[in-house]
Amino acid sequence: MPKDMRRDFADRAELVAYLAAEFPAAAAESAAVSATRGGRRAAEALLTAIQPARYASTRNFLDGAVTRLSAYLRHGVLSLAEVRRAALRAETRPAEAAKLISELAWRDYWQRVYAVIGDGIWEDREPYKTGLEAAAYAQELPADIAAGTTGLACIDAFSRELVDSGYMHNHARMWLAAYVVHWRRVAWQAGARWFLTHLLDGDPASNNLSWQWVASTFSHKPYVFNRENLERYSGGIYCRACPLRLQCPFDKSYEALQAELFPGGAPAATPPRRRQ
Amino acid sequence: MSELVRPVVWIHADCLSPQHPALLAYPGAPALFVWDEALLSSLRISLKRIVFLYECLLELPVSIRRGDVAAEVLAFASEQQADGVVTSASPSPRFAAISAQIAAQRPLRVLPVEPFVQIEQRLDLARFARYWRAVEARALNTFPEDTV
Numbered sequence: 001m002p003k004d005m006r007r008d009f010a011d012r013a014e015l016v017a018y019l020a021a022e023f024p025a026a027a028a029e030s031a032a033v034s035a036t037r038g039g040r041r042a043a044e045a046l047l048t049a050i051q052p053a054r055y056a057s058t059r060n061f062l063d064g065a066v067t068r069l070s071a072y073l074r075h076g077v078l079s080l081a082e083v084r085r086a087a088l089r090a091e092t093r094p095a096e097a098a099k100l101i102s103e104l105a106w107r108d109y110w111q112r113v114y115a116v117i118g119d120g121i122w123e124d125r126e127p128y129k130t131g132l133e134a135a136a137y138a139q140e141l142p143a144d145i146a147a148g149t150t151g152l153a154c155i156d157a158f159s160r161e162l163v164d165s166g167y168m169h170n171h172a173r174m175w176l177a178a179y180v181v182h183w184r185r186v187a188w189q190a191g192a193r194w195f196l197t198h199l200l201d202g203d204p205a206s207n208n209l210s211w212q213w214v215a216s217t218f219s220h221k222p223y224v225f226n227r228e229n230l231e232r233y234s235g236g237i238y239c240r241a242c243p244l245r246l247q248c249p250f251d252k253s254y255e256a257l258q259a260e261l262f263p264g265g266a267p268a269a270t271p272p273r274r275r276q
Numbered sequence: 277m278s279e280l281v282r283p284v285v286w287i288h289a290d291c292l293s294p295q296h297p298a299l300l301a302y303p304g305a306p307a308l309f310v311w312d313e314a315l316l317s318s319l320r321i322s323l324k325r326i327v328f329l330y331e332c333l334l335e336l337p338v339s340i341r342r343g344d345v346a347a348e349v350l351a352f353a354s355e356q357q358a359d360g361v362v363t364s365a366s367p368s369p370r371f372a373a374i375s376a377q378i379a380a381q382r383p384l385r386v387l388p389v390e391p392f393v394q395i396e397q398r399l400d401l402a403r404f405a406r407y408w409r410a411v412e413a414r415a416l417n418t419f420p421e422d423t424v
């Protein structure tokens with residue numbers, strides 16, 4: 001007789017203990033549990049709080065008015081259509097909701113690409129435009145990145161946030177992905193697998209194709225950043241106390257980074273160009 | 277295919293809404309979610325993702341099992357003496373493979389989820405900018421026919 005899994009739990013702690021026992025391999029990956037709760041009620045509470053106009057002017061800052069709706073959208077707890085309508089309702093003019101809606105459109109776009117290429121999302125869509133062959137990139141994620149022990153305050157904080165909370169701001173994802181692929185020369189697939197293990201919104205299409213966008217296998221140029229950019233959009237919170245602040249590998253001009261990271265490659269995409 | 281009268285609903289992780297199209301189309305129909313053992317061991321997702329998904333499931337009228345998805349859905353349909361299976365669409369290739377296994381044994385109806393924008397034309401997906409140019413007016417409700 002088939003056995004249904006349990007549905008009755010006194011509280012979250014009991015649920016977590018049950019699931020850790022039922023799925024020991026998942027608990028061995030990481031036993032951390034996010035403060036973010038699953039379910040429609042939690043999703044609706046976030047949906048009523050969206051601020052599309054403030055989103056447009058602050059979304060690139062780590063403390064900006066981003067929605068944190070991604071895990072609910074990923075698993076269809078909310079639909080893109082519902083969030084689009086809520087954004088239009090929240091503002092008087094469609095133009096004020098345009099930025100948020102165009103970001104929702106990125107998800108729709110990646111899903112449509114996924115429907116066409118399927119498991120091809122795991123393959124380089126195009127060659128790297130970094131001047132390096134695919135074979136130049138390591139296949140495994142270095143242990144210090146996964147453990148958050150590189151010594152770089154920003155990178156280690158992003159790594160821990162990923163593992164502990166299962167959420168990262170879009171800009172932090174871009175910085176961390178660029179560090180993994182371009183500074184450490186690791187194949188984007190290794191970073192993408194790591195993100196999918198931990199992100200509550202982990203989505204094969206949005207995740208892998210964003211990694212490919214950073215890597216340059218699905219864009220015209222590799223994405224890189226420098227310290228000035230990271231310091232500005234993070235409010236300087238990492239750099240202030242970073243043990244490596246005087247030997248920062250990001251504290252360079254884009255020209256210098258270009259020469260160091262991509263000898264012989266195409267010019268890198270730097271912040272003035274539109275980011276995703 | 278003839279209309280299903282007594283189907284079971286197969287809920288998968290791409291649509292965990294109480295407004296799931298199959299739950300709306302067949303109110304009260306028995307529904308099942310299956311943890312895909314093969315996928316779990318290849319994707320190696322961590323516990324927090326499982327907790328999140330489980331909390332979503334606890335808000336839905338659904339039985340929860342684990343194993344081989346198609347086999348579990350078919351067994352559930354037999355137990356319930358269902359005349360077929362209803363589910364929601366997904367772009368994932370794994371969904372296509374599991375659906376094919378189910379459809380080989382039982383009538384399967386796949387309902388669409390509401391699209392982000394209603395677009396009839398074929399879209400150029402080579403780069404985001406081209407796609408966005410084609411859908412922007414619809415997405416912002418500034419397409420002439422939308423502003424009544």
Ligand SMILES: Cc1cc2nc3c(=O)[nH]c(=O)nc-3n(C[C@H](O)[C@H](O)[C@H](O)COP(=O)(O)OP(=O)(O)OC[C@H]3O[C@@H](n4cnc5c(N)ncnc54)[C@H](O)[C@@H]3O)c2cc1C
Pocket residue numbers: 059065066067068069070071073074103104105106107110168169170171173174177195199201202203204206207208210211214276
């Ligand atoms: C390396 C990398 C990996 C990523 N992996 C994922 C992933 O696995 N799953 C995922 O949903 N997003 C992913 N993203 C996209 C984006 O970072 C997240 O969707 C966003 O940060 C989620 O936070 P939010 O809900 O507060 O976003 P908001 O900025 O508030 O945006 C609202 C919604 O729009 C959608 N969205 C916004 N930006 C993007 C984008 N660039 N691509 C796709 N959808 C977007 C999301 O559904 C998001 O919830 C990734 C980005 C990068 C650079």
